[in-house]
Amino acid sequence: MSEHNEQAHHIVGPKVYVIIFFALLLGTGLTVWASFLELGLWNPVIALAIATGKAMLVVLFFMQVKYSTKLTKLTVFAGIFMFLTLVGMTLADYFTRAWGQW
Amino acid sequence: MSDSPAIAHVAEDAVLDEHPSYLRHHFNSTEQQADTANFAMWLFLVTEVMFFGGLFTAYLIYRNWYYPAFVVASHQLNVGWGTANTAVLICSSFTMAMGVWCAETRRRKGLVLCLTLTFILGLVFLGIKGIEYSEKIEKHHVPGFHYSLQSFVDPASDPDIAQYHDKPLALDMARHTELYFSLYFAMTGMHALHMIIGIGILGFMIFRARAGAYTSGHVTFVENFGLYWHFVDIIWIYLFALLYLISRHQ
Amino acid sequence: MNYLSKENGLLSWLLTGDHKRIAILYLISITFFFFIGGALAGLIRLELLTPQSDLMATDTYNKVFTMHGVVMIFLFLVPSVPATLGNFFIPMMIGAKDLALPKVNLLSWYLYVVGGILVLVTMITGGVDTGWTFTTPLSTHYVNTNVLSTGLAVFIAGFSSIFTGLNFIVTIHKMRAPGMTWFRMPLFVWAHYAASILMVLGTPVLAIAIVLLALERTIGIGVFDPTKGGDPLLFQHLFWFYSHPAVYIMILPGMGVISEVISTFSRKRVFGYTAVAFSSVAIAVFGFFVWAHHMFIMGVSNYAVLVFSLLTMLVAVPSAIKIFNWVFTLYKGSITFETPMLYSFGFMGLFTIGGLTGVFLGASGTDIHLTETYFIVAHFHFVMVGGMLMAFLSGIHFWWPKMTGRMYPEKLSQLAALITFIGFNFTFFPQFILGVLGMPRRYASYPPEFQILNVFSTAGATILGVGYMLPVLYLTWSLKYGAIAGNNPWQATGLEWQTQSPPLTENFTKMPIMDHEAYDYEWLAKQQEKEVASVG
Numbered sequence: 001m002s003e004h005n006e007q008a009h010h011i012v013g014p015k016v017y018v019i020i021f022f023a024l025l026l027g028t029g030l031t032v033w034a035s036f037l038e039l040g041l042w043n044p045v046i047a048l049a050i051a052t053g054k055a056m057l058v059v060l061f062f063m064q065v066k067y068s069t070k071l072t073k074l075t076v077f078a079g080i081f082m083f084l085t086l087v088g089m090t091l092a093d094y095f096t097r098a099w100g101q102w
Numbered sequence: 103m104s105d106s107p108a109i110a111h112v113a114e115d116a117v118l119d120e121h122p123s124y125l126r127h128h129f130n131s132t133e134q135q136a137d138t139a140n141f142a143m144w145l146f147l148v149t150e151v152m153f154f155g156g157l158f159t160a161y162l163i164y165r166n167w168y169y170p171a172f173v174v175a176s177h178q179l180n181v182g183w184g185t186a187n188t189a190v191l192i193c194s195s196f197t198m199a200m201g202v203w204c205a206e207t208r209r210r211k212g213l214v215l216c217l218t219l220t221f222i223l224g225l226v227f228l229g230i231k232g233i234e235y236s237e238k239i240e241k242h243h244v245p246g247f248h249y250s251l252q253s254f255v256d257p258a259s260d261p262d263i264a265q266y267h268d269k270p271l272a273l274d275m276a277r278h279t280e281l282y283f284s285l286y287f288a289m290t291g292m293h294a295l296h297m298i299i300g301i302g303i304l305g306f307m308i309f310r311a312r313a314g315a316y317t318s319g320h321v322t323f324v325e326n327f328g329l330y331w332h333f334v335d336i337i338w339i340y341l342f343a344l345l346y347l348i349s350r351h352q
Numbered sequence: 353m354n355y356l357s358k359e360n361g362l363l364s365w366l367l368t369g370d371h372k373r374i375a376i377l378y379l380i381s382i383t384f385f386f387f388i389g390g391a392l393a394g395l396i397r398l399e400l401l402t403p404q405s406d407l408m409a410t411d412t413y414n415k416v417f418t419m420h421g422v423v424m425i426f427l428f429l430v431p432s433v434p435a436t437l438g439n440f441f442i443p444m445m446i447g448a449k450d451l452a453l454p455k456v457n458l459l460s461w462y463l464y465v466v467g468g469i470l471v472l473v474t475m476i477t478g479g480v481d482t483g484w485t486f487t488t489p490l491s492t493h494y495v496n497t498n499v500l501s502t503g504l505a506v507f508i509a510g511f512s513s514i515f516t517g518l519n520f521i522v523t524i525h526k527m528r529a530p531g532m533t534w535f536r537m538p539l540f541v542w543a544h545y546a547a548s549i550l551m552v553l554g555t556p557v558l559a560i561a562i563v564l565l566a567l568e569r570t571i572g573i574g575v576f577d578p579t580k581g582g583d584p585l586l587f588q589h590l591f592w593f594y595s596h597p598a599v600y601i602m603i604l605p606g607m608g609v610i611s612e613v614i615s616t617f618s619r620k621r622v623f624g625y626t627a628v629a630f631s632s633v634a635i636a637v638f639g640f641f642v643w644a645h646h647m648f649i650m651g652v653s654n655y656a657v658l659v660f661s662l663l664t665m666l667v668a669v670p671s672a673i674k675i676f677n678w679v680f681t682l683y684k685g686s687i688t689f690e691t692p693m694l695y696s697f698g699f700m701g702l703f704t705i706g707g708l709t710g711v712f713l714g715a716s717g718t719d720i721h722l723t724e725t726y727f728i729v730a731h732f733h734f735v736m737v738g739g740m741l742m743a744f745l746s747g748i749h750f751w752w753p754k755m756t757g758r759m760y761p762e763k764l765s766q767l768a769a770l771i772t773f774i775g776f777n778f779t780f781f782p783q784f785i786l787g788v789l790g791m792p793r794r795y796a797s798y799p800p801e802f803q804i805l806n807v808f809s810t811a812g813a814t815i816l817g818v819g820y821m822l823p824v825l826y827l828t829w830s831l832k833y834g835a836i837a838g839n840n841p842w843q844a845t846g847l848e849w850q851t852q853s854p855p856l857t858e859n860f861t862k863m864p865i866m867d868h869e870a871y872d873y874e875w876l877a878k879q880q881e882k883e884v885a886s887v888g
Contacts, residue, residue: 160590163586
């Protein structure tokens with residue numbers, strides 16, 4: 001008689017959570033420090049990269065996606081993909097307007 | 103009888119040996135029920151991603167079009183408060199994750215503690231947001247309500263942003279700061295609304311947790327709420343990076 | 353004992369978790385809104401009998417076509433097949449006792465009703481006249497009509513749709529009976545799965561577009577206002593990001609019905625099951641990449657026009673694949689012409705014409721001339737009315753015996769199908785010609801030389817109205833006086849046909865096991881031999 005569903009098959013313990021917690025705080029400090037530097041085009045790239053790194057830690061460990069079924073991973077991927085489609089294809093219109101007539 | 107004998111059937115007693123009270127009649131097992139609820143929550147979060155996606159799209163377009171206005175306007179946000187709020191939410195995600203662990207390992211008192219801490223941290227976040235919003239109101243940086251261009255056409259007159267040595271914006275570019283604040287309020291406001299709903303549900307959960315509802319094997323509600331809470335945290339991680347940290351070099 | 357007779361009383365219906373009862377609740381409410389939308393269409397066609405704007409003021413005309421669009425799209429077409437037939441039959445087709453989330457299902461219906469009531473209130477308190485597309489800055493700055501309440505109604509109805517789609521996806525993944533693999537499911541289920549993906553991923557973007565529209569209209573935040581640096585086209589990007597997939601949300605479930613009906617009435621398994629299943633998903637995926645073909649003349653970049661035009665050509669391919677597969681299903685089948693089959697034939701012909709004209713419009717060169725004319729009106733009515741509505745009627749007639757335990761009068765229903773087909777063609781074919789000749793859409797007056805075609809169109813609409821009224825009358829009649837239907841009057845193969853009509857509340861007395869492929873008519877014949885043997 002199994003009471004564990006696939007999520008709880010692997011109960012993520014406090015050790016992992018503490019490590020991720022400190023990693024997230026570190027990432028926050030890092031991104032704030034980086035924003036005070038003059039890096040031109042790289043500023044937003046670094047900010048988004050660090051934000052994405054933090055988000056991935058939350059998704060994989062706090063939300064336990066690393067230990068989840070393929071279906072869950074596919075669902076997360078579908079959401080991200082659709083979001084990127086919306087942003088990407090819309091921005092593509094705006095960026096190419098300045099290109100003029102062919 | 104009512105079914106055609108044409109279709110094969112599962113044997114009468116093969117289906118279930120235990121019937122926990124929380125097992126709904128249309129499910130065959132608690133596993134199926136928990137799996138289903140979890141998947142449903144993930145799908146809901148995907149809809150939320152698309153919902154916020156529209157706001158992020160608008161933000162990215164106008165930041166690209168009016169970059170100088172967005173830089174100067176973003177200096178009006180206090181990076182200290184923003185960083186503090188980010189830390190607060192990260193802590194609350196940690197306490198929420200610990201709460202899920204307590205539910206999974208049947209630690210009733212631990213669960214109540216973790217949920218309560220998450221609740222308090224959520225309120226702290228809103229409190230800081232309230233402080234930030236009231237600052238914006240005082241300085242007339244709320245779009246549509248006597249919006250003031252003073253700090254943008256004449257940055258020297260604003261002591262709050264002295265350290266950035268912003269150059270004055272031309273009048274038309276200064277007007278576009280209103281777009282930045284429109285998006286700031288829309289995005290953080292929508293986020294705050296989600297926080298308020300989450301805090302409300304947390305309050306309900308604390309009551310139920312004290313009664314042991316989540317520490318006797320049925321952890322679905324806590325787990326799935328945790329997913330929601332972490333998602334709201336992730337939205338803030340991106341809002342912080344995009345709204346507060348555009349360019350703070352001095 | 354069945355799901356209808358199990359419990360009586362209003363509360364047992366209004367608080368039900370039974371997917372079949374919720375389906376009936378939806379059926380009643382969407383029929384109501386269909387006739388509201390139809391009445392508005394009648395007013396449009398009446399006005400267009402004469403070249404002048406003489407029946408109503410042009411402002412009123414704007415309100416009439418706007419409300420017609422809002423009601424028909426959001427309150428009829430989007431929920432039509434999914435919320436009625438999908439709700440009723442998806443659990444039965446996969447061998448489940450109910451949908452995964454029965455309470456969410458009921459919530460969906462209540463959200464729909466609230467949205468619908470809001471639309472009615474809007475109509476009574478002055479209506480809205482921006483067109484169902486709420487184009488900015490017209491809707492944000494230049495009209496004094498009820499944009500906000502309509503927006504709120506659509507927002508709420510949108511969540512009804514999201515929750516339905518979410519429920520279907522979870523159900524199809526998690527609630528299939530033993531042996532019911534993905535590729536043994538009826539194609540009706542595949543079609544709804546694809547439509548549900550669109551509902552879940554697309555509708556939230558409409559929701560945020562409406563939120564921003566409301567903020568722009570009330571506070572004037574400037575996101576769509578050029579005087580404040582905003583771009584009106586941003587609204588259109590967000591609006592059409594949903595509204596294009598919305599047309600696939602509307603048509604895919606109808607295509608699912610066609611697969612079932614064509615197979616049953618040609619006694620043959622659907623040709624190319626895998627191709628049809630994958631083409632449903634392909635339509636859903638590609639449907640997300642083409643939205644700006646509604647914006648070719650609005651000011652998007654030339655490169656966007658190029659890319660979106662190309663992608664639009666691609667999205668037509670999976671739809672065509674389905675038509676080919678249905679035709680090959682018919683080939684060498686034992687075809688009979690019961691009413692559901694008649695409507696399906698109508699669908700195949702009319703959807704093909706409508707779909708082809710969509711390809712003409714996808715080519716940006718021709719679109720520049722044809723957009724905002726009656727060509728577009730004809731195109732979408734061919735796919736939505738000639739296509740989707742016919743599929744809906746096909747499905748209602750096909751599953752009526754199962755839902756109600758009664759047969760409808762066959763000769764009368766065949767006549768109604770014929771009347772509908774004739775009326776439809778008279779109404780909408782002239783509109784293709786009008787569009788090519790240059791008659792603009794959304795205009796109450798037009799040059800006199802267009803009158804004869806408009807008169808044809810209105811005459812056709814009258815016939816069409818008769819065609820739609822008849823089913824309401826005889827289907828209602830059949831509830832009391834129709835012949836008792838058995839379990840499987842059509843000798844169809846789905847699991848839903850292997851149990852009583854009307855079904856039990858829990859659908860099956862024992863959990864079924866799926867041990868054969870979909871559309872397996874040999875299996876069905878063997879089972880019927882077994883049944884005869886066991887009785888004899």
